[in-house]
Amino acid sequence: MCRALLMLVGLVAMVAAQAPPADVPDPSRQVRVPQPMELVDLAVAEVRPEELRKVHALLAEEPHVAGTPGDERQIERIRKHFFDLGLMTRVEGFRCLLARPVAAELQIVDDAGQATAAAADGAASRRGVVALPVNERNLLEDPSTAHPDLTWGWNAYSGSGDVTAPVVYANYATREDFARLAALGVEVKGKIVLARYGRCFRGYKARFAEEAGAAGLVLYTDPADAGFTKGKVWPEGGGWANDNCIQRGTLNTLPYPGDPGTPGVFAADNVLRQDPATLDLPRIPVQPIGYAAAGAILSRFSGSEVPEGWAGGLSMPYRLESGPGWKLRLMVKQDRFMGASANILAVLPGVVRPEEMVVIGCHHDAWGFGAADPGAGTMCLLEAARCFADLARRSIRPARTIVFAAWGAEEFGIIGSTEWVEAHAEELLNGGVTYINLDMAAMGPNPSIALTPELAGLVGKAVERVPSAADPKRSVLSAIRGDSGGPPRFGALGGGSDHIGFVCRVGMPSVSLGAGGAPGTSYHSNYDTVAWYRATVGDDYASASMITREAVAIAALAAQSPLPGWRVQDLGRGLLAHLDALLQRCQDEDMRRRLETLRPAMEAMVIRGEAIDAAIAQGPELNRQDDARVRRGLRSLIRAWVDDAGLEGRPWFRSLIAASDRNDGYAPCMLPLLAEAVSDGDAERLDRAVERMTAAQDRAEQALRLVETGLRLPAR
Numbered sequence: 001m002c003r004a005l006l007m008l009v010g011l012v013a014m015v016a017a018q019a020p021p022a023d024v025p026d027p028s029r030q031v032r033v034p035q036p037m038e039l040v041d042l043a044v045a046e047v048r049p050e051e052l053r054k055v056h057a058l059l060a061e062e063p064h065v066a067g068t069p070g071d072e073r074q075i076e077r078i079r080k081h082f083f084d085l086g087l088m089t090r091v092e093g094f095r096c097l098l099a100r101p102v103a104a105e106l107q108i109v110d111d112a113g114q115a116t117a118a119a120a121d122g123a124a125s126r127r128g129v130v131a132l133p134v135n136e137r138n139l140l141e142d143p144s145t146a147h148p149d150l151t152w153g154w155n156a157y158s159g160s161g162d163v164t165a166p167v168v169y170a171n172y173a174t175r176e177d178f179a180r181l182a183a184l185g186v187e188v189k190g191k192i193v194l195a196r197y198g199r200c201f202r203g204y205k206a207r208f209a210e211e212a213g214a215a216g217l218v219l220y221t222d223p224a225d226a227g228f229t230k231g232k233v234w235p236e237g238g239g240w241a242n243d244n245c246i247q248r249g250t251l252n253t254l255p256y257p258g259d260p261g262t263p264g265v266f267a268a269d270n271v272l273r274q275d276p277a278t279l280d281l282p283r284i285p286v287q288p289i290g291y292a293a294a295g296a297i298l299s300r301f302s303g304s305e306v307p308e309g310w311a312g313g314l315s316m317p318y319r320l321e322s323g324p325g326w327k328l329r330l331m332v333k334q335d336r337f338m339g340a341s342a343n344i345l346a347v348l349p350g351v352v353r354p355e356e357m358v359v360i361g362c363h364h365d366a367w368g369f370g371a372a373d374p375g376a377g378t379m380c381l382l383e384a385a386r387c388f389a390d391l392a393r394r395s396i397r398p399a400r401t402i403v404f405a406a407w408g409a410e411e412f413g414i415i416g417s418t419e420w421v422e423a424h425a426e427e428l429l430n431g432g433v434t435y436i437n438l439d440m441a442a443m444g445p446n447p448s449i450a451l452t453p454e455l456a457g458l459v460g461k462a463v464e465r466v467p468s469a470a471d472p473k474r475s476v477l478s479a480i481r482g483d484s485g486g487p488p489r490f491g492a493l494g495g496g497s498d499h500i501g502f503v504c505r506v507g508m509p510s511v512s513l514g515a516g517g518a519p520g521t522s523y524h525s526n527y528d529t530v531a532w533y534r535a536t537v538g539d540d541y542a543s544a545s546m547i548t549r550e551a552v553a554i555a556a557l558a559a560q561s562p563l564p565g566w567r568v569q570d571l572g573r574g575l576l577a578h579l580d581a582l583l584q585r586c587q588d589e590d591m592r593r594r595l596e597t598l599r600p601a602m603e604a605m606v607i608r609g610e611a612i613d614a615a616i617a618q619g620p621e622l623n624r625q626d627d628a629r630v631r632r633g634l635r636s637l638i639r640a641w642v643d644d645a646g647l648e649g650r651p652w653f654r655s656l657i658a659a660s661d662r663n664d665g666y667a668p669c670m671l672p673l674l675a676e677a678v679s680d681g682d683a684e685r686l687d688r689a690v691e692r693m694t695a696a697q698d699r700a701e702q703a704l705r706l707v708e709t710g711l712r713l714p715a716r
Helices: 005-013 037-044 048-059 070-082 175-183 204-212 291-298 373-394 415-424 424-430 453-463 476-481 497-506 530-536 542-558 566-584 589-596 597-616 624-639 674-681 683-711
Strands: 086-109 129-131 161-165 167-169 192-196 216-220 286-289 324-350 354-365 400-407 430-436 446-451 512-518 658-660 666-672
Touching: 037 373, 037 476, 037 542, 048 070, 048 373, 048 542, 048 566, 070 086, 070 324, 070 373, 070 430, 086 286, 086 291, 086 415, 167 354, 167 624, 175 204, 192 204, 192 291, 192 354, 204 216, 216 291, 216 324, 286 291, 286 324, 291 430, 324 373, 324 415, 354 373, 354 415, 354 424, 354 542, 373 400, 400 415, 415 424, 415 497, 424 430, 424 624, 446 453, 446 476, 446 542, 446 666, 453 476, 453 512, 453 542, 453 566, 497 658, 512 542, 566 589, 566 597, 566 624, 566 666, 566 674, 589 674, 589 683, 597 683, 624 683, 674 683
Parallel strands: 167 192, 192 216, 216 286, 354 400, 354 430, 430 512
Antiparallel strands: 086 129, 086 324, 161 324, 324 400, 446 512, 658 666
16 A cells, blocks of 8 residues: 555544534445546536635634634634535644744934933833834724734844844845945945835845845835835725735745755654754844835935836835934844644545545635735635535545645745645655645636646646636636637746645646736735725635636546646646746856757657647556556656755755745746756856756656556657
């Protein structure tokens, strides 16, 4: 019995002691395993907007930051929901390094200002000081914003410190922005950097500021990016960020996701951990604010005006340096502690190939109420579970196992899903068929899909049966394809969410579903409430209904396809597209020649894949031995691109096809071994990368031969 089946059997055993709900499927009724497209249509028809509305309110009932009592209660709410559906349910706890805010202050300090004795009430007073808000104001229009468990704005894993210094404006605080400041002769060392959100992950802003010698960092959302220049703000007639809206978020930029202290190992209670003091987490204090506070700082600047393209949307000149006469005081105090959270798993066992699994996942932790992030995805996860559970009550069951997973502590660095993948890597390599990610998915009527290339055919076929929220007469596939009628515009998967472990660690075919277009944002703020969501995204839950239908359609097709629904030709075309994109960026002719040596094998995969895919599409009747060859060959083809040595400098990342961008965090980096060598201009490193890619192509060649033998295709 393979480990994947053992894992499933173990899960069944652990939940067997629980008293099942009264409405579980009647074992006396004959189970029916429908044809793939029939199950797709049945699952899509089960989605109910009223159920989404109900479960959304449940999920956004209270703030639930990972590691807090609210998180514990959220875990129990989701567990009970899964259990009441009649699904086998398990809570898998883990312990990880988390952070919590203790204190924060931000003040404009007159050069003449002096600290005075503490006031009678214990609060410190200063002359020549303007205190700036580090929290959102409560809203009469939305009483939930006064919830006592909401905090001031904070960035997890900030360094603790109290610094008073001049200020430098650094645009988006990208590596290029700091290089521009240096070229302009602007000194950053010893100063506090003010920068706006956008262009790269906030953690890299902190890292780049620290590398430049900054004493601290203040981040804000500029109105040009998400505020009043986009439209009316919340709650004054629109959903865009108002002047007090503050984006929270982690600053973790370690070269691996998951628990900071246990890279590559499941974060159990008794596991050996790295000393937190040795981890490369931020050392400078970092504080997020709204654009009203940022404007109060920028309005006092008197240095040179910023370069073209650096000015934001505030109605004042944007300047590079604060000038004489005042400084900014930044005080942040945080605790880093070992905290507990959990993944909640619900399982619907397959009746034909239970050892093979489709996983649908979304995280459950939030920075506040989380109505949008993650609630706009978590409600779709829970509704997808209800759809399949209701079909199971009618004895309609999938061929493969479907796992519904609510991941813990994603917001601190994609922790829960990473720990689960690390714990079950072999099971996923041997039995994982498709992972479907739903993070903050339903945010408007316009669908978007990112995927690993071998899933393009399956996903396209599935979402062709789902109506678009923007135009119900049009399918999601048609909406993604666009008016040109060309091939669907699928994005590439890299960083930013819970798919990372599946894609970048074990190479599991994966898809991430999203939909945008809502007129506003409450991202990571105290305003991310049900009231904001319903007023801005929609009270009809059309977006969430579309996303849920996409998820159940893809899951149903992946669960029912006789052979895994991966198309070999699409994998080859994806590799070629990534290679061509890299060649366009590469300016060195010797490097280009080395890269071109990889092309013939990719082109051959496309040609051979067309024959393989056509043969599989005909539904051949294979004897047991040939069937086993084809399955083993297809899985070996996927595994061929997983290299246990990992990326240079980032060994946790094992996929040779996709990784997160090392200087961004959100963006994907395709063919990362090659891309990073080209980016660094390192010819020796590129030679090593080409050798390892060639070895992967050799493994893929052996896998293709096995598939062709099983299908009785002519040898090539």
